[in-house]
Amino acid sequence: MRLYSFEKLDGVRVIPPVRPHEGIRIYQRATRIYLETDFGLYVSFDGNQNAEIKLANTYQNRVEGLCGNFDGIYRNDFTNPDGVWVRNVNVFGESWKVPVQRTASRRRRDVSTEEEEEPDTGLFQGCDESTLEQQNRTSRCQILIESNGPFANCHSTISPDFYLTSCLFDTCVEGDDNATLCRSLEQYVLACQEQGISVEGWRQQTLCSMECPANSNYSSCMSACPASCADLTSPSECDSPCVEGCECLPGYVLSGFDCVPYRQCGCTYLDKYYEIGETFTTDDCSQTCLCTESSSVSCSNIVCGGEDICGISNYTRGCYRSGPCMPSPCQNDGVCSETTNDTSLTFSCECTELYTGDTCGTERIDQTATDQTPEEKDYTAAIVVGVLAGAVVVLILISSAVYLFSAANPGNPQPGDLIEIFRPxxxxxxxxxxxxxIINVTPVDEGPSSSFASAKSVFSRKARVRMQLLKDVVGNDTYQINNKYDNTYPPLPMEEIIRRAEYYIDQEVSYDLLGNNCEHFVTLLRYGERVSEQANRAISAIGFVTAAANAFYLLGLLRRRFRERQY
Known part of the structure; x- marks a missing residue:
């Protein structure tokens, strides 16, 4: 089960496990990404809505921020950067927005709530109390506390009460579907397995099956440190209890996120792993290298041209043409475009929905929010950030110069053009x-339908390449002709684009929302490069830990969800 097809580290895509700096290690176990340091900090994230932070006891009452001060008293956790306790979860969360603003007289001090007032965690912002009580009586989450249920073996070690509350809230807000239920149950199973408690058969009893990629099978108790091409000895050095996940078949080993025969392992170069056929450029852009089929690295010397600079674009280091957009002046995931006026070449930034300004450096103020009650404002914020943290829905950005077409009002695309279809x-x-x-990717188990098929592909890990009529795929939606990357990546000759496209028709390909989606597929055909701004924005929106933490407090999950874990 895959999180992403790559991670971003210092602006460049990498495949875990990696050691970016001395004392820091990033790796994947089962369905989570972990960051571990040599000073006692562990962070894990499931790529959706659940993050966990563990800190050594030596830091007790010596930290601050969204997770509180680690003193074991949850009532005083809502303390702003000036050391003032606040009651409202949204006020508390906003106060820690980066960059943190402090008053000049700020001094660290103990915060006491003399009356021990309960903080307003916002638990009922997205689901009112009466609905939550009804959910408690009818929800499938109750399986967590059943005395004869699949989790009973763990009850004496880890109380399921917190996980039940979280499950009830999530299913109340998001709907009592299998995906939401299974995400909640997985958190309890993970906590149990970390304590060495075996949880067998729970997926079969809850319809929470785990689909595994090729050359692997589901295991309820596999090594938490599976062997990979980058570290074949990892299992023998692992002291963690077993976990559930997708285990490579005998004779296969992890290469990135796929199980491959040992002979297909790639290359490790300067402590970074590269798959066979992958090319990369050294940090100083003095060499370009290839991981060959013999698992060796072949490098050749390069020199950036007179108008080129050594930089990073689309998570790839290389020599790029110097100009107004290289390096990009746009902040906060703004997209830079070069424009020409009467005298010179300049730039413009297309900002995300959350920012504005010439370089997207100013937070956008929603004017419609002034007409909302405080409760409505809180709920709106929770929904928006919650969607971003889940990375299930990607924001749609439409500039004022876009020409939209439909099946009834078609445009005039040319062979090789990219078609951007605006779903809801x-x-x-x-x-x-x-x-x-047109050619596009659809779920492997869906016929040539339009909106539903492409919507389902968001949750798929395999896709079928299909040739379909443009009008059938568009359906009742609108589209535009959008070759927006032409200024950065020169298009291949039209005949080559069509030849490459026809080769893929009716083939099954891998699919990953953030690393190998429908936009990656068509840009690979047109440019020979996988590019996807909407995936890049989603990755940034997740923000590994920070975005998850902010989603928690906005969704009202701070009531004990930011647990202080001791070990």
Whole structure:
């Protein structure tokens, strides 16, 4: 089960496990990404809505921020950067927004709540109390506390009460579907297995099956440190209890996120792992290297041209043409575009929905929010950030210069053009072949339908490449012809684009929302490079830990969800 097809480290894509700096290690176990340091900090994230922070006891009452001061008293956790206790969860969360602003007279001091007033955790912002009580009586979450249920073996070691509350809240807000239920149950199973408690058969009893990629099978108790091409000895050095996950078949080993035969392992170069066929550029852009089929690295010397600079674009280091957009002046995931006026070449930034200004450095103020009650404002914020943290829905950005077409009002695309289709909550991408036909990816188990198929592909890990009529794929939605990357990546010749596209028709390909989605597929055909701004924005929106933490407090999950874990 895969989180991402790559991680971003110092602006460049990498495949875990990696050691970016002395004393820091990043690795993947089962369905979570972990960051571990040599000073006693552990952070894990499931790529959706659940993060966990563990800190050594030596830091007790010596930290501050969204997780409180680690003194074991939850009532005083809502303390702002000036040391003042606040009651409201949203006021507390906003006070720690980066960059943190402190008054000049700020001194660290103990905070006491003399009356021990309960903080307002915002638990009922997204789900009112009466609905939550009804959920408690009818929800499938009750399986967590059943005395004869699959989790009973763990009750004496870890109380399920907190996990039940979290499950009830999540299913109340998001709906009592299998995906929401299974995410909640997985958190309890993980906590149990970390204590060495075996939890067998729970997936079969809850319809929470785990789909595994090729050359692997589900295991309820596999090594928490599986062997990988980057570290074949990892299992023998592992002192963690077993975990559930997808275990490679005998004779296979992890290469990145896929199980491959040992002979197909890639290359390790300067403590970074590269898959066979992967090319990369050294940090100083003095060499470009290839991981060959013999698992060796072949490098050749390069020199950036007179108008080029050594930089990073689309998470890849290389020599890029110097200009107004290289390096990019746009902040907060703004997209830079070069423009020409009468005298010179300049730039413009297309900002995300949350920022504005020439360089996207100013937080956007929602004017409609002034007409909302405080409760409405809180709820709106919770929903928006909650969606971002889940990375299920990607924000749609439409500039004022976009020309939209529909099946009833078609445009005039040319063979090789990229087609951006605006679904209700995201963009679907296709490549125009000619004569009204496009090529795009759809779920492997869906026929050639339009909106539903591409929506389901968001949750798939495999896809089928199909040639379909543009009007059928668009359906009742709108689209635009959008070759927006042409200024950064020169398009391949039209004949080569069509040849590459036709090769893929009716083939099954891997799919990953953040690393290998429909936009990555069509840009690979047009440019020979996988590019996806909407995936990049989603990754940034997740923000590994910070975005997850902010989503927690905005969704009202701070009531004991930010647990202080001791070990």
């Amino acid at each position: 909550a995201y963009q679907h991408w296709a490549l125009y072949l000619g004569d009204g036909y």
